[in-house]
Amino acid sequence: MERSTGISLSKTGIEPLYKQLFDQIVARILSRAFPAGYRLPPTRLLATELRTNRNTVVRAYADLEAAGFVASTVGRGTFVALDVASAPPAADPAGGGLPWASLVASSSKLEVLRRSQRFSRGGPGRDVVNLTQMQPPADLLPDRLIRRCLDHVMQTQGSRALGYATPEGLPSLRQLIVADLARQGVPAHADDVLITTGSQQGIDLVARALIAPGDTFLVDAATYAGAINVFSLAGARLVPVASDAEGPEMAALERLTRVGAKGFYLMPNCNNPTGAEISAARRKSLVAWSRRACVPLIEDDYGSDLWLGETAPPPALRALNGDVIYMSTFSKKLVPALRIGFIVCPRKLRPVLVGIKRTVELGTSLLLQYVLAEFLERGYLRAHLNKTLPEYRLRRNALEQALMRHLPPGMKWRRPERGLVLWLPLPLGVDSESVFEEALRRGVLVGPSALYEVETRAERGLRLTFCAEPAERLALGARRLGEALRAMGKPQRRPREAVELQAV
């Protein structure tokens, strides 16, 4: 006769009874209350003990066997199959004998790779307002819609969604992305689309396809820090291109025509960090220059769909020329944890990019590709934007109003009509890193222009994101930033740390 198992089922819970039973038996196997070889009670007996239907027990036992926790033999019964005896903890071996500093390749020791870290620290033990995070806040992530899509994919695809993906990416997802791009006026064929694990990987694939160590690569004078890092890691010699009100200066580009650059990386709709948009006329000039100078344009549309104003952007560079490498991501407008971006490739470059993608990562998670395809198929993306864009507009307005109220007089900025950042130019002679430090001391984290520069001759300013904090926190951040800027206008006391250092 079996002893009582101590199991009890809740008939009012939302979890089905067979799942409750499964979970409780697993817990007993893992705690070794049911050791390896232990015979589970016969289904009829356990059903009686639990006052439940015998089918509930049969279903739970079948699931336990399918999962590998138990094995059953006809006529003999069901036995615990899992041996959970744990190994003795292994001793940590000695290391430190190798000269790692000289083994590490010089490209991965670049100062630039450590810059992002230096400027991303928060204040110790303080409530810091974060004006540097560029990701949707938790309350604007569509967790319920994602869950519906996950449920549906697991129910309809099952284990078909759990294998390896092809390096190019799921055909249905590529087709849906093409349809979504058509809505935005960007022409593409599914055959030209390559799915990437976030657009960061997209930039990396392009860098590795084009850049040999020592090659010249062009970027905006103020540009995305993550792109500076990727191009530097590939060994590029980065040359910054200055901008005027319409976009990159054509005279500067003409001077660079004979340099033989391998590419020019741009964010035409919404530069990160400055938020600047390239005019329609300048886009045409850029495409013509690219063809003449034989320098590919890389168009990063990370802020696609994040339109806060009334007007659509000018036509994409990709809409003007099929040799433009266009890339975008679903991390900013939808969900970072999907880790899905894409490249629209020039046809001749595609096999090279696919080959590198296969080499460095095999393929992007098939499960997450199915989930995003389902999300797009159901029309959820556009509904989600319908909900999030008004909220981002509110936050932008809140930040602007607070800046107008709290900043020293005379400071001006351009109203952001796209994307999630506001660029605040600093008065001449004010050092962005010093503002960063002073602001952090007062409890607000901002992005200093030093972080976005290849050379330190770019316009000095601060990047302020308005997506990650609610309106009242944005106002608090603006007030603290105003205090920091006012304090820096006054004669400075010698910093306490410096005094202590001298005393040592």
Add this chain to the structure above:
Amino acid sequence: MERSTGISLSKTGIEPLYKQLFDQIVARILSRAFPAGYRLPPTRLLATELRTNRNTVVRAYADLEAAGFVASTVGRGTFVALDVASAPPAADPAGGGLPWASLVASSSKLEVLRRSQRFSRGGPGRDVVNLTQMQPPADLLPDRLIRRCLDHVMQTQGSRALGYATPEGLPSLRQLIVADLARQGVPAHADDVLITTGSQQGIDLVARALIAPGDTFLVDAATYAGAINVFSLAGARLVPVASDAEGPEMAALERLTRVGAKGFYLMPNCNNPTGAEISAARRKSLVAWSRRACVPLIEDDYGSDLWLGETAPPPALRALNGDVIYMSTFSKKLVPALRIGFIVCPRKLRPVLVGIKRTVELGTSLLLQYVLAEFLERGYLRAHLNKTLPEYRLRRNALEQALMRHLPPGMKWRRPERGLVLWLPLPLGVDSESVFEEALRRGVLVGPSALYEVETRAERGLRLTFCAEPAERLALGARRLGEALRAMGKPQRRPREAVELQAV
């Protein structure tokens, strides 16, 4: 008075009524049956029409508003907020003006990157037995257990699981991996573990940390094709190291001591493709040599836990020395679509690897990291292995029995005791690529040694995986391979293609 909506709810379906209502209204919005600005029926009215509780309608409307499909105004009603007017299809712009062949970096044009593609094609329109796939077959993927974990994570973490992850990876997952490694006798601290997007990314991160173009890197004479590709892409000069029955030949390594190699990539428990295991004594010699020669060892334990025999492998290299770079993956023993692997880093190398990881991909999907952590926490991994390993043993036995029956006499191989591949040495003078072609013509896809070699002096053979096909298909594949080998022993007719080419 509202017209009838045509909506009907199924009270016997498994989907809750409010979800059915949500889906049906979304479908009508997307088909523009309910256009932008359309006023949804008042909740009370619709509830009456559908003969359901008013709360069901209220819940569905609330979800529609949260998702962004509708907006409601107190006292006025609920209106469709989504404008689904689609953009006119954009014309495909001309391209092809850029000289891509000269723009692409030479490292990404390597022949080696195209080899994998050349050997992965199946026969056209034929039922080909696949003895090259190394991934769990669909019926051995734990889709129901993964689904439970997904459900739990979305329910308990919600949008917290959807943001960006830190580059190092989720602390709880790293802790659980450390516990799992302890069971396998591999010592590690959570601080030393770096989560990677599959172990392919792990190899890539290590390559980029250590290799500058032109640097020497050591690999087994027969090694993982994906590693050859990654090291080549980084610009390495790859030097193959011959092996004897115990592992890499120490005399060969001693001769290479002064070359100044940046690393030696190894799979000590189960070489891919040969299945060879390095003896305990040779492991000690390797670690001592590594320290003396200042060449880091990279230990790829991709087949961890896939033990088909009775004995545990000798201690890991990492258990002998803390300077060993150890890496593994959950793609082979669990689920490829998780895209999760990890590196146990030497302490001094870790900041470099984390910096590169942040640069190239930001971080591995937070959602999938939570799901794997839940899977490990619940003890599902070990139950899953309990179920899959006996099946892999059956498949290995089926392949061996069929090979014994169908191969020409005199062919021998070593029984695989770990991992998912059987290595079949070919008789002297038999070319592995010709066998590949002849076998493919007869309907079986095998891995020729040419695919796993840096230089073509390695032992000639075929790699046969036994995981992806069921027993009867493995037997069919072995029979076809036997026919191909016998046919190659006979004088060959001139191939038909060659005749046709001459006729042109």
